[in-house]
Amino acid sequence: MISPIQTPMNNIGRFFTTDPVAFTGAYINYLRSVLLRIDTAEIGRLIETLLDARSRGATVFFAGNGGSAATASHFANDLAFGTNDYDQPFRIISLTDKVPVLTALGNDCGYEEIFLR
Numbered sequence: 001m002i003s004p005i006q007t008p009m010n011n012i013g014r015f016f017t018t019d020p021v022a023f024t025g026a027y028i029n030y031l032r033s034v035l036l037r038i039d040t041a042e043i044g045r046l047i048e049t050l051l052d053a054r055s056r057g058a059t060v061f062f063a064g065n066g067g068s069a070a071t072a073s074h075f076a077n078d079l080a081f082g083t084n085d086y087d088q089p090f091r092i093i094s095l096t097d098k099v100p101v102l103t104a105l106g107n108d109c110g111y112e113e114i115f116l117r
Helices: 020-036 040-056 067-081 099-109
Strands: 059-062 091-094
Touching: 040 059, 059 067, 067 091
Parallel strands: 059 091
Antiparallel strands: none
């Protein structure tokens, strides 16, 4: 039997059922409700910040923890390589892409220091 997944940041366990169709419908409805709460003005400010950084030649850093580390890497790749056709591409680094560095810093300095260093 499949067991539900439940952590403080993960709502997927709320929709757990042995019926995959019911689960899928409940989860899609949850995603709809999340998307409807997104503040598009905040997204606009993020875009403006990214464009400003690009125009100044600044490097943008992304970081994430757990699954969000993969999201940070994906977003960094989309901006870094998906914009190479522009005259001035983004300078992007995902801090979570260097696992050996992260684990070495965690081991030597403590995991609370990995993004500071």
